[in-house]
Amino acid sequence: MTESPELYINEEVVRRNIEKMSRKALHYGMQLRPHFKTHQCAEVASWFGDHHISRCAVSSLKMAWYFARHGWKDILIAFPLIPAQAEEYNRLAQQVSLTLFLSDPNSLRFFSMIRQPVKVMVEIDTGHHRTGIGVWEEEKIWQVVQHLQQNQFIEFGGFAVHAGETYHCSGESAVGEALARNLQHIKKLKARYPGACVSYGDTPSLSLGADFEGIDEARPGNFVFYDLMQLNLGACDxxxxxxxxxxxxxxxxxxxxxxxxxxxxxxxxxxxxxxxxxxxxxxxxxxxxxxxxxxxxxxxxxxxxxxxxxxxxxxxxxxxxxxxxxxxxxxxxxxxxHSCLAASQFNYYREMKTRRIIPKMSL
Amino acid sequence: MTESPELYINEEVVRRNIEKMSRKALHYGMQLRPHFKTHQCAEVASWFGDHHISRCAVSSLKMAWYFARHGWKDILIAFPLIPAQAEEYNRLAQQVSLTLFLSDPNSLRFFSMIRQPVKVMVEIDTGHHRTGIGVWEEEKIWQVVQHLQQNQFIEFGGFAVHAGETYHCSGESAVGEALARNLQHIKKLKARYPGACVSYGDTPSLSLGADFEGIDEARPGNFVFYDLMQLNLGACDxxxxxxxxxxxxxxxxxxxxxxxxxxxxxxxxxxxxxxxxxxxxxxxxxxxxxxxxxxxxxxxxxxxxxxxxxxxxxxxxxxxxxxxxxxxxxxxxxxxxHSCLAASQFNYYREMKTRRIIPKMSL
The missing domain is CATH 2.40.37.20 (D-serine dehydratase-like domain)
Incomplete structure (x- = not known):
């Protein structure tokens, strides 16, 4: 009998999901930078080690510190930089290779507070309209890249795209169409900025796609657990x-x-x-x-x-x-x-077969 | 500048809300048993002390232990009893006057595991259709009450009603109509069980109502903070x-x-x-x-x-x-x-004027 609601994960299935995505990234020549906001768990993160994954993405400074404490040395905070966190970025960048998102040119002025080497990716909005500079705003992108390259502590880390629109797609073919549209945008971006890294997010695209030309880094998160939303999209079995x-x-x-x-x-x-x-x-x-x-x-x-x-x-x-x-x-x-939101409500998982407790980040 | 999202409460306004509800309960001859699931905070709970409130309701065993540790001695777990928690109820009942909900007659058999004195309220469904025995199931209610009265450790604590349907009301008059319907049900129940305590929940009814005949105990929760949902209902300014x-x-x-x-x-x-x-x-x-x-x-x-x-x-x-x-x-x-759900995402509040941290229950 269960005393209270508890979150169970199946280690075997999680490891299989990780292996499948790692192989897929390798097959398509992409570096995998898994997004750890889904599990927020050092042990689950460690399972990526079997596949020589050493970079990760997180969605908050707190999560970045958590994974830094657990030995991760290459961390992207895949969330618009928060000006008030500048001093914390300096502290964190002393310990890890830190990458930040620049999502609004108005935030450029806060880089004057950065006194440690950090990488900065310019977040590009290809149609999801959450955050990022519009891919159509070519002049603005150009100015931002120039500006970043003038700062002695900052290394321009390329472009990041989050195809969050796929979560609202009606099924597999719509996800494929969204990916194809974004690849067109990425192609133009790469023509203008040869050699710039392009990092691409979202589990549906990475699960269902079969063409990732121009994408250097894959940044899916949810695929470790999947959930009903992904099942409904056709992104998992x-x-x-x-x-x-x-x-x-x-x-x-x-x-x-x-x-x-x-x-x-x-x-x-x-x-x-x-x-x-x-x-x-x-x-x-x-x-x-x-x-x-x-x-x-x-x-x-x-x-x-x-x-x-x-x-x-x-x-x-x-x-x-x-x-x-x-x-x-x-x-x-x-x-x-949505497994990410359910997971964020708990301090630990139970492993399904062994029933052992796997601690995770808490509030 | 704010580094991360933080939850602020205004102590002056909270104290005013507590005072207003305490006075209202007193005016209508109801005992106030505030539902602490909203704030989950020992300090906010302590502000009820000014109004001599010594009983509280919570929605989980964990919350019951938290408030027991903070000195509360009369605790109602206003949630259907969970059979697997029987041993925990025994432990808790050694420390506090504990009241449980019986919401499904199928749970009666688990009272054989209770070996400490506890009170049991029979939860009655007057139309919300979440939990409780239907007020129209007169025979079933009768049998349950008889059954409870045969158990040496159990004291029949009366009836509990949660008028959750008010949250879906279109405005003040609809809330009033729901309350009036429920008062009719309560009147019949009291005629059949003279002297049985009736405990009544929900912030909209308690905020807007002007007739509570037959209600002995008021169990609102959200009124300490209120929120947009309550504002939209007309339950607060x-x-x-x-x-x-x-x-x-x-x-x-x-x-x-x-x-x-x-x-x-x-x-x-x-x-x-x-x-x-x-x-x-x-x-x-x-x-x-x-x-x-x-x-x-x-x-x-x-x-x-x-x-x-x-x-x-x-x-x-x-x-x-x-x-x-x-x-x-x-x-x-x-x-x-919904302030209850937002509050449950945080480990602490900041007080708005002083900016001091007020710890609360964590996950």
């Missing part, structure tokens, strides 16, 4: 999903065809999928034949959906028969919509 | 909102009329408001004349909306002029949609 939340059942209501678990917004996050504009789904309870379903009543032959979350409660849609079989005292394995 | 997230600006894009902050799903949560079916809003950046806007450029005269979140990024819709004024190096105060 069900057996590649390496993370689930094991939740105590706390009540079942056959008449309204629902089961309630301890497993709410503070565990799964409120990220949802709305397939074909349907009602939001916050997670899937796997069926009894699933590898992660060791304690599931054998009668649960169908996936069930988490259809509502409050702070600590999760509501699962079930049939009358399922709700009669699933009772307080049992536990249900739930695959989250 | 803008100056009663006591919490905001101060976020570093990391990029601004006047041409696409957006500003980007460090402040994402891991800080604000992905809870959103969709007013009149419009696009989701994840938070409000307050205008320069707001009490929490001390560092805002004076030109920011209008509230701005957070319209998208990724893990660490928040995207704010601005005018071209606003985006020209708001630059990296500045910070923006953001009021979250």
């Amino acid at each position: 069900p057996e590649e999903i390496a993370l689930h939340l094991l939740c105590p059942v706390v009540a079942s209501y056959p008449q309204r065809k629902q089961v309630v678990i301890h497993g709410g917004a503070v565990h799964l996050s409120k990220e949802y999928l709305s397939i074909n504009g349907g009602e939001p789904v916050y997670g899937h309870v796997v069926a009894a034949n699933h590898a992660y379903a060791e304690n599931m009543p054998a009668g649960i032959k169908e996936t069930m959906e988490v259809i509502a979350l409050s702070q600590e409660h999760g509501i699962i849609r079930a049939t009358h028969g399922q709700a009669q079989q699933i009772l307080p005292g049992q536990s249900l394995p739930v695959i989250p919509v | 803008p100056e009663e909102i006591a919490l905001h997230l101060l976020c570093p600006v990391v990029a601004s894009y006047p041409q696409r009329k957006q500003v980007v902050i460090h402040g994402g799903a891991v800080h604000l949560s992905k809870e959103y408001l969709s007013i009149n079916g419009g696009e989701p809003v994840y938070g409000h950046v307050v205008a320069a004349n707001h009490a929490y806007a001390e560092n805002m450029p004076a030109g920011i005269k209008e509230t701005m909306e957070v319209i998208a979140l990724s893990q660490e990024h928040g995207i704010i819709r601005a005018t071209h002029g606003q985006a020209q004024q708001i630059l990296p190096g500045q910070s923006l105060p953001v009021i979250p949609v």
Whole structure:
């Protein structure tokens, strides 16, 4: 019986996902710089060592310090530089090879506070419209690159693209089209800046793509665990999903065809999928034949959906028969919509087969 | 300048909210049992001491232990009992007066594991359909109460209702109607079980209601901080909102009329408001004349909306002029949609006026 919701990872599956992505990067001549914001875990990070991966990306200064303390020496903070963190960048750059993002030319003036060698990548917006200088703003990019090259402490590290638009794609072919569009942009960029490194992010593109011409560095994160969102995009197979939340059942209501678990917004996050504009789904309870379903009543032959979350409660849609079989005292394995957000809610994972605790970064 | 997103609370406003709710409970003859899942903070809890409040509600065993360690002696775990936690309930009940929820008759059999005196409230579903025995299932309620009264360690503690449906109400009058319906149910319940305590939850009802006949104990939580959701419901005034997230600006894009902050799903949560079916809003950046806007450029005269979140990024819709004024190096105060979920993402608050750190429960 489970006392509280706990996050389980399957080491074997995680290692397989890491191996597959490492081989793919190698095959296409890209350096892999995995994004560690997904797992935020020194041990999971160490599993990349088998594939001679020595560089990583993180999404905050705090995460950069965590991985620096755990021996990582080549760290990219893949998030727009924060002016107030300048002194911290100086401190960190004494210990590791640090790369920062320049995402807005207005931040250039803060480089006068940098007194340690750092690399700076110019973040380029190729259509996602989150952060970065528009790839169409050629003059602005040129000025920024010139400016960076004038600073004695700064090495221009090339260009970074995050194809976050793929998360909103309707499926594999749309992901492929987004990648193809971005490769066109990258081709022009490389023609203008020969030899500049291009770093490219996002798990869907890297999982599904079969042409990465012009990309020097791959920066996927989510692929270590995958999740429902990636499954829905076609970026992974069900057996590649390496993370689930094991939740105590706390009540079942056959008449309204629902089961309630301890497993709410503070565990799964409120990220949802709305397939074909349907009602939001916050997670899937796997069926009894699933590898992660060791304690599931054998009668649960169908996936069930988490259809509502409050702070600590999760509501699962079930049939009358399922709700009669699933009772307080049992536990249900739930695959989250977005494993990065679920993982960030916990201080540790349990390994699925050994049940040992794997500590991770905490809040 | 702010290095990282930090959660600020305004002690003066929190104390005022606590005083107002305490007076209201007293006025209507209800005992106040504040729900501490909102703040999860021993110091904020201690501010209830001025009003002689000695009981509290929490939503997990972990939270119960936290407040027990901080001197609280009368604790209700306002969440369906979890069978696997039976031994922990025994341990906790040695230290405090512990009350549990019975929300599904299938959990009755686990009371055989209880060997310390505990109170048990029967959770009643009056229409929210999250957890609890349906108020219409009169026979089932009767059987459960009889069963509880046969256990030597258990004291029947009455009935608990959570009117969570008010969070989906369209405004003040709908909240009032939901409360009135529930009071009718409570009236019948009290007729059948004279003398049984009725505990009633939810901040909207307790903030807006003016008739609480039959309710013995009030169990609101969110009112200490309030948030955009409560403001939208009419449950609070803008100056009663006591919490905001101060976020570093990391990029601004006047041409696409957006500003980007460090402040994402891991800080604000992905809870959103969709007013009149419009696009989701994840938070409000307050205008320069707001009490929490001390560092805002004076030109920011209008509230701005957070319209998208990724893990660490928040995207704010601005005018071209606003985006020209708001630059990296500045910070923006953001009021979250749901303060409970935002608060659960942090280990501490900063007090707004003194900037001192107020520790809270961590993950």
